[in-house]
Amino acid sequence: MLRIIISTVFAMLIMVTGALACSAPHIVSQGDTLRAIAELKLGDASDWPRLIDANPDLQIGRSTGLTVGMALKIPCPERITQGSSVAPPKREVAEIRLLTGSNNAPFTDKKWPGQGMLSEVVNAAFEQSPSPVSHALIWDDDWSRHLFPLIDSTDFDMGFPWVRPDCEQNPEQELCVRFHFSDALIDLAILLFVRADDPIQFEQDRDLVGHKICRPKGYFTHDLDRIGREWVSQGKITLIQPETAEACFELLARGDVDGVAVNEFLGAQKLHAMGLQSTIVPIDRPLSIQGLHVVISKTHWRGTSHLYRFNAGLRALKETDRYREIVNRHLSLFWDEVKE
Numbered sequence: 001m002l003r004i005i006i007s008t009v010f011a012m013l014i015m016v017t018g019a020l021a022c023s024a025p026h027i028v029s030q031g032d033t034l035r036a037i038a039e040l041k042l043g044d045a046s047d048w049p050r051l052i053d054a055n056p057d058l059q060i061g062r063s064t065g066l067t068v069g070m071a072l073k074i075p076c077p078e079r080i081t082q083g084s085s086v087a088p089p090k091r092e093v094a095e096i097r098l099l100t101g102s103n104n105a106p107f108t109d110k111k112w113p114g115q116g117m118l119s120e121v122v123n124a125a126f127e128q129s130p131s132p133v134s135h136a137l138i139w140d141d142d143w144s145r146h147l148f149p150l151i152d153s154t155d156f157d158m159g160f161p162w163v164r165p166d167c168e169q170n171p172e173q174e175l176c177v178r179f180h181f182s183d184a185l186i187d188l189a190i191l192l193f194v195r196a197d198d199p200i201q202f203e204q205d206r207d208l209v210g211h212k213i214c215r216p217k218g219y220f221t222h223d224l225d226r227i228g229r230e231w232v233s234q235g236k237i238t239l240i241q242p243e244t245a246e247a248c249f250e251l252l253a254r255g256d257v258d259g260v261a262v263n264e265f266l267g268a269q270k271l272h273a274m275g276l277q278s279t280i281v282p283i284d285r286p287l288s289i290q291g292l293h294v295v296i297s298k299t300h301w302r303g304t305s306h307l308y309r310f311n312a313g314l315r316a317l318k319e320t321d322r323y324r325e326i327v328n329r330h331l332s333l334f335w336d337e338v339k340e
Helices: 002-023 034-042 045-054 117-128 143-151 174-178 245-254 264-274 303-318 321-339
Strands: 096-100 135-139 158-163 179-181 186-195 212-214 238-240 259-263 280-282 288-297
Touching: 034 045, 096 117, 096 143, 117 135, 117 158, 117 186, 117 303, 117 321, 143 158, 143 288, 174 179, 179 303, 186 245, 186 264, 212 245, 245 259, 245 264, 245 280, 259 264, 264 280, 264 321, 288 303, 303 321
Parallel strands: 096 135, 096 158, 212 238, 212 259
Antiparallel strands: 158 288, 179 288, 186 259, 186 280, 186 288
């Protein structure tokens, strides 16, 4: 009996000690981020959403949400305390699992602040949605398998960010047939990048007839073939499609193509990385404006309800200053980076 009492008291001491240890607040210092604090205090940087759960007053989405001197409550790590036979509660399984990937700054990138502008927008939209449900972002950097097979097969509930084809002009296009698209998270300008010393003109569509235009393989081309334009289908331009955006800009720098047609952020990023900012420039007039969207398979058993919930949250978010703050902050970070 004495042994049982001692064992019980010992177990209680362990539990009390653990509770005290994980209830000690973290005082935020300069340079702290939610991911860094989660790695330090919880042992896993990806556990940063638990810090938000433990600190409901945290204004996530406004800068880092942290201010120097803030006392941040630290939840207990989700693991069995050494010497304790009491297992921690199981994590809630997210009702909506969204697939995205990195290497797409400033939109989605695990190394970018807040994991990217659109990661923050998606999270904030779900917070604003009617009857919010739990959701989680799942990262897979092999973008080639996101739509097919992972989202199409409903292995994941939703995915982002994807360009919506012109489904009104071409309703039989495979993406239009297979997926629902959300309202636009953000609109992108697709620009034509040209050589600074020998720029081609682009004041109207007919100015590009006869030119060689480069766009990487796997990128959408519907904007080049829209009604009244038909640059590709009628052979009005020569479309060159190497494997990468870098290859496109190398061809342009050598004079082997007349222009590179990509979104303004990808173009600026590649010019910065390749040291071509002084020799290649964008034409201000956009080739097209394309939205980036969340997608869900039309075979998903809750596809329309999930999409309704997300769109309602996104519309509510866009009516607040929070949406503009998220977008402006990430744009500022991006343009500062590519100017360095």
